[in-house]
Amino acid sequence: MLKISNLHVKLEEEDKQILKGVDLEIGAGEVHAIMGPNGSGKSTLSYVLSGRDGYEVTEGSAALEGADILDMEPEERAAAGLFLAFQYPVEIPGVGNMTFLRTAVNAQRKARGEAEMSSTEFLKEIRAQAKELKIDADMLKRPVNVGFSGGEKKRNEILQMAMLKPKMCVLDETDSGLDVDAMKLVSDGVNALRAADRSFLVITHYQRLLDHIKPDFVHIMSDGKIIKTGGPELALEVENHGYADLLTEGA
Amino acid sequence: MALPQAKLDATEARLAGLTLPEGGKWASDARTQALARVRAMGLPSRRDEYWKYTRPDTLTAPETPEAAVFETDESPVFDGIDSVKLYFVDGVFDADASDDPALAGVEIERLSVVSGTDIHWAKDIFGVLEAKGQDPVARPLAALNTAFATDGLVIRATGKAERPVALIYRHADTASDAILHHCIRVESGASLTVLETGPVAARFNGVTEVDIADKGTFNHVRAQGRDHELRTATHMFARLGEESAFKSFTLTMNGVLTRNECVIELTSDNAIAHVAGAAVGDGDFHHDDTVFITHDSLHCESRQVFKKVLRNGATGVFQGKILVKEGAQKTDGYQISQALLLDDDSQFLAKPELEIYADDVACSHGSTTGAIDETALFYLRSRGVPRADAEDLLVLSFLAEAIAEIDSEAIADDLLTRLQAWLARRR
Numbered sequence A: 001m002l003k004i005s006n007l008h009v010k011l012e013e014e015d016k017q018i019l020k021g022v023d024l025e026i027g028a029g030e031v032h033a034i035m036g037p038n039g040s041g042k043s044t045l046s047y048v049l050s051g052r053d054g055y056e057v058t059e060g061s062a063a064l065e066g067a068d069i070l071d072m073e074p075e076e077r078a079a080a081g082l083f084l085a086f087q088y089p090v091e092i093p094g095v096g097n098m099t100f101l102r103t104a105v106n107a108q109r110k111a112r113g114e115a116e117m118s119s120t121e122f123l124k125e126i127r128a129q130a131k132e133l134k135i136d137a138d139m140l141k142r143p144v145n146v147g148f149s150g151g152e153k154k155r156n157e158i159l160q161m162a163m164l165k166p167k168m169c170v171l172d173e174t175d176s177g178l179d180v181d182a183m184k185l186v187s188d189g190v191n192a193l194r195a196a197d198r199s200f201l202v203i204t205h206y207q208r209l210l211d212h213i214k215p216d217f218v219h220i221m222s223d224g225k226i227i228k229t230g231g232p233e234l235a236l237e238v239e240n241h242g243y244a245d246l247l248t249e250g251a
Numbered sequence B: 001m002a003l004p005q006a007k008l009d010a011t012e013a014r015l016a017g018l019t020l021p022e023g024g025k026w027a028s029d030a031r032t033q034a035l036a037r038v039r040a041m042g043l044p045s046r047r048d049e050y051w052k053y054t055r056p057d058t059l060t061a062p063e064t065p066e067a068a069v070f071e072t073d074e075s076p077v078f079d080g081i082d083s084v085k086l087y088f089v090d091g092v093f094d095a096d097a098s099d100d101p102a103l104a105g106v107e108i109e110r111l112s113v114v115s116g117t118d119i120h121w122a123k124d125i126f127g128v129l130e131a132k133g134q135d136p137v138a139r140p141l142a143a144l145n146t147a148f149a150t151d152g153l154v155i156r157a158t159g160k161a162e163r164p165v166a167l168i169y170r171h172a173d174t175a176s177d178a179i180l181h182h183c184i185r186v187e188s189g190a191s192l193t194v195l196e197t198g199p200v201a202a203r204f205n206g207v208t209e210v211d212i213a214d215k216g217t218f219n220h221v222r223a224q225g226r227d228h229e230l231r232t233a234t235h236m237f238a239r240l241g242e243e244s245a246f247k248s249f250t251l252t253m254n255g256v257l258t259r260n261e262c263v264i265e266l267t268s269d270n271a272i273a274h275v276a277g278a279a280v281g282d283g284d285f286h287h288d289d290t291v292f293i294t295h296d297s298l299h300c301e302s303r304q305v306f307k308k309v310l311r312n313g314a315t316g317v318f319q320g321k322i323l324v325k326e327g328a329q330k331t332d333g334y335q336i337s338q339a340l341l342l343d344d345d346s347q348f349l350a351k352p353e354l355e356i357y358a359d360d361v362a363c364s365h366g367s368t369t370g371a372i373d374e375t376a377l378f379y380l381r382s383r384g385v386p387r388a389d390a391e392d393l394l395v396l397s398f399l400a401e402a403i404a405e406i407d408s409e410a411i412a413d414d415l416l417t418r419l420q421a422w423l424a425r426r427r
């Protein structure tokens, strides 16, 4: 599904190398988790994949289902099936949540040459999805993320994911700021979307989320590189012993 | 203080081309006094502090700068709103084209007719609110208007007006120079909505005086014409009674030069005054909102919300003042002026002012100038919204707070589609 090879990324504005050769291959239907100390480059990886400005790829490649995505515009990557649940979802005053989502869904459909979703169809689906995530009608009408609590913002990200039905979902610390119940809601939301033709890359600091969303592989990122890959037990190791041992091992 | 010679000369040069209209005694007196005010103040010049950001010369010049008549296939603004439609062509009332004014359930007369009468209620408003509004800041163009306006409407609502009164302006002559003066009286407990739309003339000087009695409500929504070369200076003066409400919103698209002044005095308790505007300008566009709100009574609320979207070297100006006089306790004053600059060539010049002499008040103001929020733009694009659509969404999102000041959803929606069309034309 996603193949990242030897990805090197520096900041556009300064001479600072952040990703220093990331290799990662995610097969269809797989769930991968990335853990790693603060500042190791996890969010940067997610931004570079989704096409945010400010980063320069100096080496390497990233392909979604064989198509090089690094030269695509962010909206093209989205239409190709990539989705990023933001670590810090953005507030957009004056744009209703529902209007925004409908614009997004139909823009993607249009880009793929598919028919637009009718408003009844859309309403029906969003109501059902919102209900699952315990997002009430009022939140759907309000401006995107404005005045939402931390947990509500994260749930809203999952709602968008559920509506957009991407092939490759990247979740950046979707668990941070969630209480126990919200964590369950969000995980259930993610699990409901698990499918043979949909893959996940879950960035997290905590084992807790991985209890709910069972990963096939866990990667440890440090200083811009993946230094260790293993199964779910690797996350437990981090939980129990921190990164210290892994880091010396990896060095 | 003697006026500088250059100002005197410029003022006399402009006055030389104008004649005081004939009228009954009260109207003639008001006009003569207004003319005396113009002479005492002199017409605005570039050196005046109040005109620091906006060049007044083309507004005061004896000759009218021409403005091409703009053809559009867009349906007229407010077309779909059920209203009594009254037409003006180059600033002259067109009775044939207009609906029967009686349909509005309010009294509507022409200033040109009313000013010929011996006695009329408009006597207490015409030039009176304007004269009052000359202190503490001179507004000579408004006095010039009182002195020389020949046309305009005199409107009185004695109950709840069933339908809005829509004033629809058409610009036909490339060299038209219009001076229009409206007087509006909302009686105790009455309510009235006035809509204005269209380009008035190549050059336009407009004054509207609004007198709202206790518990009266006045709503005003204006969409200034889209002709690119228009030059417009408007003044709105309002006097508010107890528990009355004044709300005015203006949308401006295009026009080389627009200056909208709004002067409000809150002299009775528990009144509210909201003034808002959205302006979008591209290229040769200079737009100035100048607002002066005086709080001189208890528990009054005022709100100013102005947003401008500027591109290709367009200029936006905001001069807004909240003056809270001694004893005007429990005043609630809010003011925000913001510009969204779509490129580095455009600029926003703002002078927000608060002057407070009472101690128990809540006043706040803010002014910002910014570009499209890159983070928000990326967020939208990452969801698949193409860049141009995402930018438009963010522009509308920026304007939303101002549009939200319009009470009527149908009217707000109408203006929103105009803004969408404006953006779409710039793709």
Ligand SMILES: Nc1ncnc2c1ncn2[C@@H]1O[C@H](COP(=O)(O)OP(=O)(O)OP(=O)(O)O)[C@@H](O)[C@H]1O
Pocket (backbone or CB within 6 Å): A011, A018, A036, A037, A038, A039, A040, A041, A042, A043, A044, A045, A054, A087
């Ligand atoms: N736009 C930027 N400008 C300056 N520094 C940046 C920028 N983006 C990332 N960095 C730096 O790159 C490094 C990696 O940041 P990144 O946000 O990717 O880390 P992270 O692994 O997601 O951390 P966390 O666990 O705290 O979320 C950090 O040192 C960060 O300060």
Ligand SMILES: [Mg+2]
Pocket (backbone or CB within 6 Å): A042, A043, A044, A087, A172, A173
């Ligand atoms: Mg991060």
